[in-house]
Amino acid sequence: MKKVMLCVAAAAILASCTPETGFDLTIDAQSAGDSPVKLSLENQEVLYEGTLNAGKLTVHIDDFPHQYAMVEIAELGMPAVYYHDGADVTINMDSVTGIVIEAGVFNDSADAFRDKGAFFDATMMTLEDKFRNAMQLNDTLATEQIREEAMTLIDSQTKMTLDFAKKNDILGAAIVLSGNTSSYDLEDFRAVRDQISAEYQDSPDYIKLSDKITALEKSAVGATFTDFSQATPEGEMLSLRSVEGKLVLVDFWASWCKPCRAANPALVSLYDVYKARGFNIIGVSLDRDKEAWIKGIAEDGLQWPQVSDLQFWQNEISTFYGIQFIPQNLLIDENGVIVGKNMEPEALAQFLENNL
Template identity: 30%
Template sequence: MKKILFAAVAALLLVACDNKSKNTFTLSGKISNATGKMLYLEEVPVGTMDPVIVDSTPLSPDGTFSLQAPSSESAIYNIRIDQNFYPVVAVINDHPKVEVEVEMSKENNLFSEKYEVKGSPASQAMKTFTTRFNEKLQSIFTRLKQVDSLHNSKASENEIEFLKQAIANDASTLKEYTLSEMKKSDNVALTMFQLGYYQSTANNPGFGLEPLNNEQVTALIADLVKKNPNHSGLASLHKSMQAEMERLNKSNWVGKQAPDFVLPDINGKPLALSSLKGKYVLVDFWASWCRPCRIENPHLVAAYNKFKDKNFTILGVSLDQTKEAWEKAIKDDGLTWLHVSDLKFWESSVVDLYGFDGIPFNVLLDPDGKVLAQGLRGVELEKKLAEVLQ
């Protein structure tokens, strides 16, 4: 999985702070149709992103509960039943006392079917944002299924492109909606939640959303720090993000000559990257065991088929450990371009050469071997190729 700067704020349930001081936060209410033994109240410190249990209580027969925690900074709190992976509900402590009524799903009691929150405008705004965001996301998902159907029915390229453009428009609208809601927010916890919710969704290439880039996220966090200078957790996050930005800048190849390398191809013959000069080349670092890579592969196949006759090719560089797994993934995913690998996993020489610490990772080279872009995923790859291969 690719480690990226905005992963630090991509968790769905984050803590964020403002300058208000509170002594104790009380979250009470009722959970219907719940099964389990214990309720836990969690805080997720913004500096570490590790959930911290701050209170617990046995799950009463009638579902009523009351949980408390010391609260000096505005934050998001999760209620979790037993050790279930998904929290039941999340709220913001913009008021000392918040009430919730939660109805768990009868079909799957690991998930809440609906909930109401009282005494917390920020929590209500978070709920509204999530609901509207998911409605817009569902529209994109429906269109994506329609694209798959058109491909299967061998529809015309014009029909498919028209639908893809509609998806791109929907994705752009969803991004603008998120930015607009963040701008309207007057609660830092809410703003951080909205940022994390969008980024975590956009990092799934299957939805075709464009994540905010590192510079945009850094600027947003810096602005929050200026407005909330006494927030220790936010300041800690900002500091760690700045350090990560410095590290990433050192591995930024855009505008630089791509380092050459020679690795065995699928038949064991040495293949040099420099041998592909004269073409636009996407050097794609991936592996058969990397799920995000495999999810991204259909986008690569679509881009390759669309632009392969325009002096464009792909060189797949695998971090696999066995030839069998490598070859099988190439065949299963229909990756018909050139492939190389020394089958050394993370010990491959290309890892240090290009300075990446996660996959999928790629660099797009011009015919002279200079890097035009890096980290292109989903629709962004086709957009960039359309731009340079006019």
Template identity: 30%
Template sequence: MKKILLVIAAITVLISCNKAGENEYIVTGTIKGIADGKSVTLEVQDETGALKPMDTVKIEKGKFTFKGNAKEPEMYLINIETVQGKIPFILENGDIEMNINKDSINITKVTGTYNNEELNSYKDKGIAIQKKMMKFQKDNTVKMTQAQQTKDTVVMNSLRKEYSKFQDEFVKQSDEYVGSHPKAFIAALIIEGMFNQMAPDVTKIKKFYDGLDKEVKDTKHGKKIKKQLDELLKPVVNVDKVEIGGVAPDFSAPNPQGKTVSLKENMGKVTVIDFWASWCKPCRAENPNMVTLYKEFHAKGLNIISVSLDEDGTKWKEAIAKDQLTWAQVSNLKNFEDPIANSYGIKLIPSTFVLDASGKVVAKDLRGAELKAKVAELLK
């Protein structure tokens, strides 16, 4: 009888150690120095990159707990009232634990599930590269300053070349990780980020995507990668019409008020055609630069017409208002099936075409300082 009781007790201990049930998550955080009753919010990014609160609990006896069900892994953030910074982690079914130092929240380790352990490992390697990069900056700040003051381009270029090697290390780390961790959810996040480069290596992206496990491919992010690859690998339509030196094809589409607006009626001394979408994070990040550009040069002859590849009209209009885009806006709300995008051979956004007064394409895919310099040059 005693043996049976011992076995039952042992089983009870095992069950209590694995608190989350099947298809359930329990996120437990321990934090010292924060008063009971303070709020802890579980946040996630929406399609536009804005943070959206999903759940809120209170701290009790230095701890907080979130419970629920995760259909698939997703990157979430923990936001603690009165604490500066947020804790990124992967919300997935299982027991997830955080031991938090309120004064060093950025070094919080999230443990207990496969994808969070993998995230820790990936971050640790990135931090090691970052520390080397910071040491290089500290060791060479004086040298770079002196070179800039004396206009010693040999020294400046040499230091920049050495510094760029750290970026190469980050790329190598990501490539090696994705290639060796086909089951890891963050592999999909890394691949997805590769589309944000100025000139994405589609061959490499496809190779990495093909190597992912089906379970990762079936996540929202895996499906998004597949959709972007399908768009990029489709034959380019009418690309000869939009090469530099060619005349930009005219187009027309509805504006947010439903009125048909054309390129021809929005031409200036210089015209920028901007392809974007409310769900495109790099596009939204670039919009403040476009706003500044328009304010500075519109009176001198710059016009912009933005073509959105949105499908949801409400989100499109909300993004226009939020980002304060005051120039011409049009969209057929057909995503990458938009006929204007097809006629211009658009495979990635953001994408820009700079036209002179005659409608000739004089530059493509410039952003930020490069776009500003080109517009200033044309308006001299």
């Protein structure tokens, strides 16, 4: 009997030393009554579904990796978005007073970042109003000044965002991935990843950031370009290696992309001037409408090879190289090495003149 009691006591001690996993979600939304409630992730995975009891709920939920999460109460129709870091979550929601969330240190930092961003958003809205007024008055001088102010504001916000991301561990990954990723280069993404603690490397945001870096490394100047094959407008498969040239420009574009179409005349001019000296181009289109693609080629007078899988932003080549905006380009030498990236016509012309 004594031995049994000792075993029971030992089991109790061991159980008391085992850390509790998961977190408590507490909701106070009295105006919502007995409304359905749901907790879900950015990828729309639902972690909890239940019903409020007179506007209240307390439930224990298994923990999940650090990332943004969302609580939705059907009756209120306004989601409560917070950054989950494993801490207990308390949410007060009301259709009149709004949303108040307590959810740990990382969420406090996310709130601070949103407050910083609110200043830029408000300033940009003011500039947009001024721009519309200037356009109505045909005041070209004012519109140009406002455009320059807007660009300066965007640059400032980009710098603020990157500086914040570099100091906030895994939250930094979520921040740079949720904005305009084309504002950052490979070294920026590496700097954010390098400051993330090892304990958060199972986070979806860490994994997505690492995937982004891997894609950008594939298209970095100095990297060896991986060959590809896609269909031409005639339906034949064409690979990069089969495109002859001392320097070959891989041009990512689409017929629906106005900046791409605006850039095409300059490419046509460069092609005409330097093709005899060993310059060539292969267009990779992010079109999904074959007829529109073919029409765009004809309208812009593009004489160089063209390929596409007509998968829009899921184009296999552009996805492999992490292309998230167009136009973009990669300049490949005869050894298959990337020697230039996103070169403007003037810079490309100078490079061709110096190297062909």
